[in-house]
Amino acid sequence: MDSLIIAAARALAAGDPLAALKRVALRDDPPALALRGIAMAQLGNLTRAKELLRAAARGFGPGEAVARARCVLAEAEIALVTRDLGGPMQALGAARATLAAGGDRANAAHAGYLEARCLLLIGRLDAAERMLDALEPDALEPDALPPPSCVGYWLVAAGLAMRRIRTEAARAALRRAAHAARKAGIPARAAEVKRASHELDAPAATLVARDEKRLLGLAEVEALIASDVLVVDACCNLVRAGTVVVPLAGRPVLFALARALAEAWPDDASREALVAGAFRARDADESQRARLRVEIGRLRTALRPLAGVNATKRGFRLERTRRDDPTALDA
Missing domain, CATH: 1.25.40.10 (Tetratricopeptide repeat domain)
Known part of the structure; x- marks a missing residue:
């Protein structure tokens, strides 16, 4: 050379x-x-x-x-x-x-x-x-x-x-x-x-909890998912609390329902809001309500290790089986 x-x-x-x-x-x-x-x-x-x-x-x-x-x-x-x-x-x-x-x-x-x-x-x-x-x-x-x-x-x-x-x-x-x-x-x-x-x-996610909505840095996200808080994680399409993780990446309807319920907590989410969010339907007619009941039953089964989903007069509410409040984490 x-x-x-x-x-x-x-x-x-x-x-x-x-x-x-x-x-x-x-x-x-x-x-x-x-x-x-x-x-x-x-x-x-x-x-x-x-x-x-x-x-x-x-x-x-x-x-x-x-x-x-x-x-x-x-x-x-x-x-x-x-x-x-x-x-x-x-x-x-x-x-x-x-x-x-x-x-x-x-x-x-x-x-x-x-x-x-x-x-x-x-x-x-x-x-x-x-x-x-x-x-x-x-x-x-x-x-x-x-x-x-x-x-x-x-x-x-x-x-x-x-x-x-x-x-x-x-x-x-x-x-x-x-x-x-x-x-x-x-x-x-x-x-x-x-x-x-x-x-x-830079901010890594948005936290939605009760009346609070704020940006989180990566270190704060790490601390949150390491805690016992129930997190509906829109970054990874899963629900977690501590070491227990329920993946919902292949079940978009169930994830949309879980997210809507977590964002509404401690109140319930109306059937109309759940139908609109999960099914992209304008009106919650009887067929949509029937479908909602089926999907809520599937979500209840999937989330059994972490939380319950109870019916109310207006719709459904997420019931935490542990102490910490449900939280939604958005990408």
């Missing part, structure tokens, strides 16, 4: 794409095309970046599988930014295996972090967590990941902790990300950490 390629690669690693382009802008050999593609991606011209990376991948010979895998890795990172989670991301697993087999541990670990980030974006939290756990021994070694990639690793860890509603774990991961960002000295990475920190401190 010649000195200009090495210098351009170092400039890109330091977050200086213009310095990299000065060294390889007029060259069309595959390594230069790959570096130009990465530089264009850092400058925000993602369309041109993909063209250059694909041209570089085509130019590498049969014995340069690791170099082609690096191009796939760079293109996958662009796809992640543009939320194109199809072809480029699907090729990432094979590229990671090629990089690991070729001894490029740093880029293999970087590919693993990108896979974890993709899994986090599509909501596959368990798979993302397993990927991070598999990467952790490598990612925590001082030289296993360059600082910019370490920032990304800890941002994914923070995102997972936030979605798992683990506030302290999220803060710890963001502290590690901020440390890596300072070490990298790349403003864009530092801005990513700052945005994630703002997200952690």
